[in-house]
Amino acid sequence: MIIYNKTPLLELKNQIIEQSGVRVLVKREDLNHPLISGNKWWKLKYNLEEALRLQKKTLLTFGGAYSNHIYASAAAAEELGLKSVGIIRGEETLPLNPTLSFAKACGMELLYVSREAYRRKSETEFVTQLHHQFGDFYLIPEGGTNHLAIKGCAEFGKRLIEEIDFDYVCMPVGTGGTIAGIVEGLSGQKQVIGFSSLKDGEFLNGEISKYTQFRNWQLNQDYHFGGYAKTTKALLDFARDFEHDFEIPLDPVYTSKMMFGVFDLMRQGYFKKGSVVLVLHTGGLQGKIVSFG
Numbered sequence: 399m400i401i402y403n404k405t406p407l408l409e410l411k412n413q414i415i416e417q418s419g420v421r422v423l424v425k426r427e428d429l430n431h432p433l434i435s436g437n438k439w440w441k442l443k444y445n446l447e448e449a450l451r452l453q454k455k456t457l458l459t460f461g462g463a464y465s466n467h468i469y470a471s472a473a474a475a476e477e478l479g480l481k482s483v484g485i486i487r488g489e490e491t492l493p494l495n496p497t498l499s500f501a502k503a504c505g506m507e508l509l510y511v512s513r514e515a516y517r518r519k520s521e522t523e524f525v526t527q528l529h530h531q532f533g534d535f536y537l538i539p540e541g542g543t544n545h546l547a548i549k550g551c552a553e554f555g556k557r558l559i560e561e562i563d564f565d566y567v568c569m570p571v572g573t574g575g576t577i578a579g580i581v582e583g584l585s586g587q588k589q590v591i592g593f594s595s596l597k598d599g600e601f602l603n604g605e606i607s608k609y610t611q612f613r614n615w616q617l618n619q620d621y622h623f624g625g626y627a628k629t630t631k632a633l634l635d636f637a638r639d640f641e642h643d644f645e646i647p648l649d650p651v652y653t654s655k656m657m658f659g660v661f662d663l664m665r666q667g668y669f670k671k672g673s674v675v676l677v678l679h680t681g682g683l684q685g686k687i688v689s690f691g
């Protein structure tokens with residue numbers, strides 16, 4: 399269906415890591431596909447299979463103007479020969495940003511809706527209206543999170559535990575779908591830590607719990623840096639130094655915040671000495687609108 403490139407596992411070494419007495423491994427899942435990358439590949443996998451099984455001709459989904467999910471969905475639809483529609487929150491701003499211009503170049507039809515209308519996007523009335531406008535389609539919710547996305551991420555989690563020896567696994571959190579799926583795939587084993595990229599992310603605890611009964615996870619909310627897509631000088635400085643030291647690119651919305659959190663927790667002696675901390679690079683580099691350099 400959609401190609402999957404095997405991804406490297408790298409070990410990070412520096413003084414902070416050495417002093418904290420742990421090993422840090424980074425799974426470069428961002429390299430699994432050039433366009434449908436990172437966690438979005440796994441979230442889309444079974445949704446795309448289902449869309450094809452149902453012989454849908456169109457994929458319809460939702461997102462903000464910088465959504466990695468919109469980007470990945472547009473690329474996936476094009477690769478599979480499906481039409482695609484993106485319902486975008488807010489007003490159109492021209493020229494289109496790189497995410498939306500890419501989506502459009504993939505053939506995605508973009509419909510802008512007001513923030514008020516966008517909030518009603520899961521209501522039947524709104525979806526019926528969309529069917530009147532676009533005909534039949536396969537609907538993927540905002541951020542791509544649904545049961546089939548959880549199934550894909552669970553498969554990723556299962557693969558991690560089969561291939562890698564680790565004690566903790568860390569990842570960024572947006573809607574909570576990825577972490578919930580990975581927790582499922584790990585079947586209660588290991589300690590799972592999600593780093594919220596949103597301010598006021600408390601509700602995410604409930605979102606994650608909708609998809610998994612396991613309790614070996616926690617949501618860290620200390621590293622959102624002001625909220626979704628917000629940055630601070632400290633974050634940008636950290637990301638620039640990290641990229642320089644380890645030659646691993648980070649994105650400003652998700653992976654840089656998580657990585658900052660992981661290093662900060664290491665400094666605080668949070669991780670048990672002698673343990674292995676697995677960090678998932680979930681991708682997002684196409685949305686990289688600021689250069690840290």
Ligand SMILES: *Cc1c(COP(=O)(O)O)cnc(C)c1O
Nearest residue numbers: 466572573574575576680681682
């Ligand atoms: C979308 C995204 C996330 C968030 O995934 P959720 O399943 O919504 O929690 C994390 N990292 C990157 C790079 C993403 O693009």
